[in-house]
Amino acid sequence: MVNHGLCFLTMQMQTKPTSSIFYNRFFFPLKTTTFSLHTATKSSSFIDSAKTRNKASKFLVYCNTQITQNGRNGNIEAAESIFYRMPFKSTVSWTAMLTAYADNGKISKAREVFDEMPERTTSSYNAMITAYNKNGCMVDEAYKLFCNMSERNAVSYAAMITGFVNKGRFDKAMEIYENTPSKWREPVCSNVLINGYLKVGRLDEAVGVSEGMVERDVVSWSLMVDGYCKSGRLAEARKLFDKMVERNVVTWTTMINGYMKMGNLIDGFGLFSSMRKESGVLVNSTTLSIMVEACGNFDRYREGIQMHGLVLQFGFEFDVFLGNSIITMYCRFGCIYAANLVFNMMRKKDLVSWNSLITGYVQENEVEEAYDLFEKMPKRDVVSWTTMIMGFSSKGQTEKSVELFRMMPEKDNVAWTAVISGFVSNEMYEEAFCWFTEMLQKSVKPNSLTLSSLLSASANLAILTQGQQIHGQAIKVHLEFDLSIQNSLVSMYLKCGNVSDACQVFMSIKEPNIVSFNSMITGFAQNGFGEEALKLFRKMQSEGQEPNQITFLAVLSACTHVGLVKVGWEYFKSMKSLYNIEPTPDHYACMVDLLGRAGLFDEAVDLIYSMPSEPHTGVWGALLGASRTHLRLDLAKLAAQQLTKLDPDNATPYVVLSNLYSILGKKKDGDQVRMDKKSKGIKKSPGCSWVIVKDKVHLFLAGDQSHKDSEEIRVTLRTIVKEMEELELTCNLQVTQFVKEVLFHPPKYVEQFVIQINHCHHNKLYLCYHYESHPQL
Structure with a gap:
């Protein structure tokens, strides 16, 4: 649209000098010597002069407004053009130009305008102080101006308090606040200070300021309600809310959001219903966004449909932010079709709209559909690329993930982490560490998720040295006290068998959460420290930490290791009776x-x-293992039969049953089971162990003789067996016999031995090689 006023001004400035009739006629009464004007009435001259001044005043206001608007729109050149071509400037004009520079980050230019002002008012000083505050690090310069002001008003004090609050210098902010005249202190200055304290989580100081206020407005009350809600103190927030004489839509929305964030849906939905009945308060798009988000987060499908209906009823269907929230809600419900419908109905879409729907497709494992949408995007950001990388990784298509990563125009640490985590989730641990090395070479700083993923890889590989290096990296980037890192460290050290270091890390956690306790209890149980696991569980209960399903798995496992049947039964029954699990x-x-x-x-x-x-394979597997231990052939047959139905390709039931037959002297039956396994083409996966020597991984499989030092290892193993026999150490006869037969006369059917013994072979080879490689042991 053509700005006719601005064009007219520019045209006249370019064609008329300041001494022209235009200039004199527009801004000042026109003087003439003609007889007719001299004989005009005084009344007519006065009216003409007033009209001229009125036009000049309107034009001045118009120019000032244009300067302000152009500054806000970032068009600083247009603002300068108007300002420097104005024939007459008021203090407001100078202040408008100063503010335009400040809004666009040109603080030095703003100060030049301030210094050149022919006359400065309190508003001019306030504008310059605000300009310094917006640039963050110049609060001391703002304070110098504040001290030099001859006259101050409420805005002056509020602006200066805001500057110090934004810099975190609350002592100085409080000093100015206390020196603020009482007539200007409340409510604006008090609200600024309360808001500052709440932003940094200093609720008690905010309460102190609030309780000292004589006059509070709706903003004061709303700030405190929000502060209590964000601190999880909903009862106190509601108490303040109920005390309020006047509530606006912000207050209602704040209280509702507090309930929803804490998962208190009943009170949240109840308050929303009360809000709709409140006269003079209209639900806005922000309120509905909070309600829609809560429905999605807590899987409240029915209520979510109702909220969508309200969005349509109130005419917010074309609100982009609200539309994005609805797409996300339907995606969390798994209703990707509905999400797609909402997306297609939106007149205007932003990046969040596209990314929300792509994320929904990825979560539903419809990666190809997500990629089709990704390719149609008019514009992509880092979130778009990273979401697709994660999607292809979740499908095991790591090559496609890498291809997309290489195509990314800009790569942040989140994108790097997505690739690394993808390798870890697909058990490609060595590739994950290679990419981490490349990430560091590119000077990209890892985040907590990066290091947590690599610690998980170290734990799954049971490579302690690798995990210790990642621990060192966490210390280097100052993330050693990040809770997710600490939990990952506990898990890694325990899976690597280093219980002492795991305990040390666990004890350093200031506020352990349920994941921290679960990791430690599980690790204790897996490493044979059943008593310690149960003791920690009792400590967790005494501290008021609610256990979950994973906690009880660890506790029952600990009871199994210790053999506490009665205690295990009690914990198992308490799941439902005490914790509703x-x-x-x-x-x-x-x-x-x-x-x-x-x-x-x-x-x-x-x-x-x-x-x-229906029992799964783990249940019948547990019964099969116990039956083998206690030689209960009848129950072993039952368990093996059920396992074969559930997992026909699993060799374990055949191996255990044939071994059990052999031990009980029923060789014919054992041979038949082995024949059945062989006729079905079922093969048992060989046991595997490995050791790292001089930064190289040495892998040992049961029955494998491919290692370059295989003969030397077997010589060492013969020596150990011979020494054990000479010392008459109590050794399982079957294990000794098994080792001898493998070393000297490899049997035709290795399966004839107990699974436990069969697993010993690769472990012994690994231990012998480790012994050879470390003679100091």
């Missing part, structure tokens, strides 16, 4: 294992048949 098949598997190891097979079988759902 429904036991999963994994919990039943732990209990079957616990009962089976204790020889309580009747109880174990009864428990299996009492399960609310």
